[in-house]
Amino acid sequence: MAQNRYLAFSKIRFNSWTIYLVIIVLAIAIPLLSIFFGLFKGPGDSWNHIQNTVLFNYVTNSLMLTIGIGALTILTGVSTAWFVSTCEFPGRKFFEWALILPLAIPSYIIAYTYAGIFDFAGPLQILYRRWFPDQPFTFDIMNIYGVIILLSFVLYPYVYATARAAFINQSAAIIESGRVLGCSPWKIFYKLVLPLSRPAIIAGVSLVIMEVLNDYGAVKYFGVPTFTTGIFRAWFSLGDVQSAIFLSALLMGFVLLFLGLEQIQRGGRKYDQITGASNSLARFQLQGIKRLAVCIVCLTPLLLGFVVPVLQLGFWSFKTFRSVMGQEFWQMILNSFSVAGITALLSVLVALILAYAVKLNGGYFAAIMTKVANIGYAIPGAVIAVGIMIPVLSIDKFLIKGLERLTGNSLGLIISGSLFMLIFAYLVRFLVVAFNPTEEGFKKIGWQLTEAARTLGFGPFKCLVKINIPLMKGALLSGALLVFVDVLKELPLTLILRPFNFHTLATKAFELASDEMVAESANAALIIVLTGIIPIIVLSKLISRNSLYEGATD
Structure with missing residues (x-):
């Protein structure tokens, strides 16, 4: 195996596209390389203070959030x-797509x-005081729980989304075999379907954990110190770049540790599925209390995760939109949609x-x-921001000194705090979001058309422009839409790298x-x-399109 890999590396095709590939990878790797080389300078002046006072809280709170949210998201x-x-x-078809809607809410x-x-x-408290005027309201939500x-x-x-995609693509023969053997629906799920769906479920949990470790707004607002809030504190409050680097490295260690544990746990096992044995499956027909219980299970997260927040936001917006809507607000929308569209x-x-x-x-x-190019999504936004700021500040200092010698005038920062740096950081973080649908688009096209064009004298670039791109417009549009919404929602990265007095919808909402x-x-x-709902509905339709269960009900 090692010899085969050596031969594979020795046969690398060096052409213009290889150069493009290497350039992209080196650019994406800048934040990680910056953090790595920054560690050799040693900790900052505030590191001992951080280590003795708050580092333990950063570790324990990050662990509690990861474990607690991971467990609840798996269960739900x-x-x-x-x-x-x-x-x-009742309501199954509605819940199929509606259960993804909470993803639109940052x-x-x-x-x-x-x-x-x-x-x-x-x-809530107004109603409580009206119904129980003599009893104090003791429920506190502003904590880690x-x-x-x-x-x-x-x-x-x-x-x-990942579990449903795995379930609806499971071979019907597996579940039918369990029924023939007299297994209950619970036993079929636990013994047969769940083990086969484990990689998809773990993939979904991995995305959850990446989002948890990236979060700044919720933990900051609720006063829960984590690595992300610590990076902000070290950078902005303490002015200690090296301590921010060390905290960023520890946070990346958290991410890599989780990903490594999953790879070790999976080992060399494969999760193959039997396909083609059957193309439909009769659904389990629920009766009585079971139907009601399932409806409640599906309705509860939808209500609490989407309906209640949207209704409350709508009520507040109705009360305040006249005082908020103005030139500044429309400029903020233009800022948000512009950087999201360009990215x-x-x-x-x-x-x-x-x-x-x-x-x-x-x-x-x-x-x-x-x-390597797609590792950006696994890196929390605050870490990317720190990893980009450090080399850019060094470049700025070099440019400022050079221009001062030439012109004799003292100039301010040139690249730091610019839209260029912000958009580059977005690109590092969300490239994989555009890459995955693009890669799938190429897989669906296959090699035949490209090879036929090459025999007719088309070069690689002409094949890409004339053949591949027209055939994968849908995949490219999906990738662009997903990146657009992710950029619109991104907060920690934007707070650190945005130009002075440049507000987006996310930063303004958090600031207010x-x-x-x-x-x-x-x-x-x-x-x-509301903008985030659009790609979510598209995602739900894409999942349903491949369902083996459609039209299979009795």
């Missing part, structure tokens, strides 16, 4: 995915929305070059380069909520949520 996502995929009950938005609902002047519950409401769709286009373009280079060259070298102007922040938040 897997159970709801199983019910809508294999059972017949964590920081649901945090301050529920904080407003539970506030003294919020609707509140963060775990609230983030689980909006992150479970990651597990739901989406650049991400699709870079993903297209990357995927096409891999398709042309193949081999282990291209596969490794692809993994932090200033106790929760009702006013709802206008920006509602636009983010």
Whole structure:
């Protein structure tokens, strides 16, 4: 095996597309390389203080959030995915797509929305005081347990979507065999379906954990110190770059540890599925109390994770939109949609070059380069921001000194705090979001048309433009749409790298909520949520399109 890999590396095809591939990978790797080399300078002046006072809280809180939210999202996502995929009950078709809707609500938005609902002047406490005037309201949501519950409401769709895709693509023969052997639905699920679906479920949980470790808005608003809030504190409050680097490295260690444990646990096992034995499956027909229970299980996360927050945001927006809507608000919308649109286009373009280079060259070298290029989504936004700021500040200092010698004038920062740096950071973080659908588009096209064009004298670039791109417009559009929404929602990275006085919908919503102007922040938040619904509906339809259960009900 090792010899085969050596031969594969020795046969690397060096062409212009290989050069493009290497350039992209080196650019994407800048934040990680920056953090890695920054560690050799040693800890900053504040590191001993951080280590002796708050580092333990950063570790324990991050662990508690990861474990708690991971467990709740598995419980909610897997159970709801199983019910809508294999059972017949009232409202099933509605829940199939509606259960993904909470994904449109960023964590920081649901945090301050529920904080407003539970506030003294919020609707919940007003009703409570009306019904129980002599009893104090003692329920406190502003703590780590509140963060775990609230983030689980909006992150479970990651597990739901991947688990549902696995369940509806399971071979019907597997479940039918369990029925023939007299297994109950629970036993079929636990003994047969769940082990085969484990990779898909773990993939969904991995996305959840990446989002948890990336979160800044919710934990900051609820006063829960984590690695992300620690990076902000070290950078902005303490002015200690080296301590921010060390915290970033520890946070990346958390991410890599989790990914490594999953690989070790999986080992060399494969999860093959039997296909072609049957193309349909009669759903489990639920009766009586079971139907009601399943309806409640599916309705609860949808209500708490989407319906209640959206209704509350709509109510606040209706009350405050006249005072908020103005030139500044429309400029903020233009800022948000502009940077999101530019990033989406650049991400699709870079993903297209990357995927096409891999398709042309193949081999282990291209596969490794692809993994490195796509690592950005696993890196929390705050870490990417720190990793980009450090080399850019060094470049700025060099440019400033050079221009001062030439012109004799003292100039300010040139690249730092620019839109260029912000968009580049978005590209690093969300490239994989555009790459995955692009890669799938190339796989569906196959090699035949490209080979036929090459025999007719078409070069690689002409094949890409004339053949591949027209045939994969849908995949490219899907990738661009997903990147657009992710950029629109991104908070920690934007807070660190945005130009001075440059507001997006995300930063403005968080700023207003932090200033106790929760009702006013709802206008920006509602636009983010409504925009985020579009790709979610598309995602649900893509999952349903491949369902083996459609039309199989009795």
